[in-house]
Each structure stands twice: as C-alpha cells, then as structure tokens.
Amino acid sequence: MSEAEIEQGLERLGAALLNGSALQLVRIAGGFQLCTQSAYADTVSRFLKPERPKLSRSLMEVLAIVAYRQPITLAEVDAVRGVQSDYSVRQLQERRLIRDVGRKKTPGRPVLYGTTQQFLHQFNLNDLSQLPKLAVDQPTLPLMDEVEAD
C-alpha cells in the first residue's frame, strides 16, 4: 500500500468521523491521531479529571524564544531575555518540550536547544511552520556547518 493510498484512507476516515462521531482524526506532530471531539471536552474532562501542569510565564517565554530561534544556546536565550534562563531551560527539558540538538561550533561548544515532537503535540502543531510569523526581526538560522550534531 502506497503512502498516497494511506493518506486517502485517512482522509476518508476523518470525513466519516465528522458525521456524528465523538472522535476525530487530527494531523498533529507530523502524524495522524484519533482524539475526542472538542465539543465533548467538558464531558470527557469530568470523567478523566486530567492533571495538566501549567507552564509559567517565564517558561512560556523561554519556550517561545527556543521555538522561534532554534537551534539556540542558553547564552543567547539569556541575551534575549536579559536574565538567566538556566532553570527554565532545565524545566522545559524535564517536561520534554525542548532538548539538546547539538553543539555550536564556537569557543566552548555550547549546547544548542530545539523543540521536540512533544512540543508540537502539546501545542497542537503539526510542524514548526505552523508557528505564526512574528514582527520580530528574526535572525537567520545558523548555517549547518556552525552546528555540531551530538
């Protein structure tokens, strides 16, 4: 079975689920996954009682900077924020929202951070291109020869 046939089948499944089903097929984190319809969120939530840890404003800020400027070093995050961010970076790593993606080929070979697939999943994104454009004068991403993969 070809990839195109699979995608067609998934589209048909998704369309079929839209008609009276409590489930839906969503494209998320680079794949397809079944989940409940948003309309039933309250009902399911009362049943499951999910405990979703909240992200503080500082964690969200670091996460946004990493998401938009990845791969990025800790020092660069500090420079953008004007404060130290090592705690936030560690917290985001523990929550598997960012990870080491290599080392920068500069003195000290600092670790470069990037977002994870878990980040895409948790923020309802299929890929990083779905991040909205900002009015920020975004620096160009480092060339590949500046990045030393782990």
Place this chain on the structure above:
Amino acid sequence: MGTGHELQTVAPTGPLGLFAPPSIHIECEAFVGSLGTLFDCLRRQKVDLLDVPLFPICEAYTLYLVDHAGQDLEAAATAVAALAYLVERKAWLLIPAPPEEEPEYEDPPELIEPTAHEYAPAIELLSRRMQEREQRFFRAGEGELGYEIPFDLGEVTADDLARAFERLILRAQPEPPPSLGKPRRSLTEQMELVLRVVDRTWRPLDGLIESPFTRLEAVWWFLALLELIRLGQVAVRLDEGEVVFRRRMPEDDLPVRELEADA
C-alpha cells in the same frame, strides 16, 4: 641679544635643589634674568627651553668664572651642574621624537537590549494552541506529566524487539533452585535430639543416627554425645571392640564409686 653677568647674593637653596646656582645674569630674546630664575621658569613651563640659546648662558658662566676665580668653588660647581643640566635637557628636546601613533580604540561592545517582549504575541498564541489542545483527549493517558507519544525507533519495530527478547530467553539457563540451607543448630539443641534417641539399649554410633546423614550431621552427633557423657547423661562402653552408647543408668555409676572409694 646681549650678554652680561652680575654677581648677586647667592641663595642657599633654589628651585632645582639644595644649592641655588649663582646669580649669573642671562639676557636673550626669550629670557632676561638670573640663572636661578631661568630654572624656575623652566620648571613652571613659563619659558620654552628650545627658545633659549645656550651660548649666552655658557658665555656668562665663563665670565663669571673669570671674574670670581677661586672665590666660591661651591657656587661655581653648582653653576656648572645647572648648566650641564640645561644642556642635557635641551639636547633631549632637540632629538626628533618619533611620531606618536594614535592609539586605536576599539568600539565599545554594544549592549544587547533584551528583546523578550517581542515574543509576547508568540506566547499568547502558544497559550491559545495549548488550550485548544487541552480540549482534545487522545488515547494515551493524561497522567501527571501529560501524555507520551511513542519513541521514534527508526526501522526497528515492536516485532523486532519481541523476537530479540525471545532469542534471549531461549539462551537463558533455568534459575537454580534456591538453596534451602539447614537452619543453624546449637549444640544444646543437638544434645536434646540425641537424648530423645538414646535409650536403655546399648547401640553403636551409626545405630543412633538416622540414615542418610551428612558429615556435618555426624560431627554434630559425636560432639553432642561427648558433651552428654561429660555431663553424666549418656554412658559409653566397648562391646566386642565397638563403642556403644545408651542413656546412663544407676548401675553405670558403680565403677566411679569404686574409684572414689579407692581414692
């Protein structure tokens, strides 16, 4: 420009040191006055030494020596020292100085302005996305750390992992039965056991122990019997060359009494 000199009162100290030079009068375009005053003006940078010709000063000094020969050697020595100082200073001033290179000052590094506020819209959007995501429930459990999507194993499938595990299990040796080990026994307990077995019948040692037995059990039996014999609860004797045992009876005490009587 004219030259001349006049002897004035010599000051004990002057602007250049302990002894002021004699009041040799100097007169040139740049300066008119005594030698001591010239030094003072040079020190205060009111006169440029390059503008002062040294010839009239040397000539005035020579005339001073001629006029006051041998009168005040100390003043004359001070004067010649001052003159030598002037010559040296001027000589240094006349040496062309190498052009001074302008120091290169690096531009101070620009302080980086924090720009985190520019990401505020992104934070808002990510928060909205997260709220949308929380309206959906996936099959994976929503535990304390949220959900965990499957790891990317590349080409390795779950079946590959299962087959590898099956091969490993087939090669594994069966677990050896746990060693029960006999509970550690004290000599007292062993003696109680022996007393339960030993009765009025004379029996050899291997007739007392229930077969099969180990070497350790034999040692324990033998030690217990020795201790019981010592305590007078088991009697022992030779029966046709073989050692036999039984519970000590009153008649077994007779030989001891005889020995005591003999003693």
